[in-house]
Amino acid sequence: LRSFFPTEPPSKINCGSPPLTDSDENYLWINLTEIELKKFYNVTSDQMQCYYAPYTRFSDYVVTKNETLSLLLFGQRTKIDWEYIQVFCENSNQTQIYVDFHAFFPSSMKEVEGNDEDGKYNVMILGIDSVSKLNFHRMLNATAKTLENLGAIELHGYNKVDDNTY
Numbered sequence: 001l002r003s004f005f006p007t008e009p010p011s012k013i014n015c016g017s018p019p020l021t022d023s024d025e026n027y028l029w030i031n032l033t034e035i036e037l038k039k040f041y042n043v044t045s046d047q048m049q050c051y052y053a054p055y056t057r058f059s060d061y062v063v064t065k066n067e068t069l070s071l072l073l074f075g076q077r078t079k080i081d082w083e084y085i086q087v088f089c090e091n092s093n094q095t096q097i098y099v100d101f102h103a104f105f106p107s108s109m110k111e112v113e114g115n116d117e118d119g120k121y122n123v124m125i126l127g128i129d130s131v132s133k134l135n136f137h138r139m140l141n142a143t144a145k146t147l148e149n150l151g152a153i154e155l156h157g158y159n160k161v162d163d164n165t166y
Helices: 034-041 133-139 143-150
Strands: 021-023 026-029 048-057 061-067 070-072 084-091 096-103
Touching: 021 096, 026 070, 048 096, 133 143
Parallel strands: none
Antiparallel strands: 021 026, 048 061, 048 070, 048 084, 084 096
């Protein structure tokens, strides 16, 4: 078996500099310390300016870049209200030293204030594939009664065309 394994030690792989920025679901920040900035990008936080520009998606195939730039400050988390942004950083000579893209998941739905005392959902649609309404009431009678007792509303005249087409 040894003939199938290489005898020389594995070579080191240079993956380049670590990412300068990081993000979570809603915020963006500069991820490196002053020492890491100097080591990997040869700048200090005073010698560097970072900006971000949002992208607006109109459809799956139409995306435009907003030319308005926003400043990203060292040591601060910045709340992002866009889906996609491009981040770029320049040194004091205005030479670009870093470019990256980030995707966010902004909450597009506002919370609906409701009666949380009873713990019921505001809206829940239950669809059971490959079961007709008549067969549902015949074979799942206890389930139908339970849903009725919970105050569920049955959608009459709601049809599906084929399997998995709700």
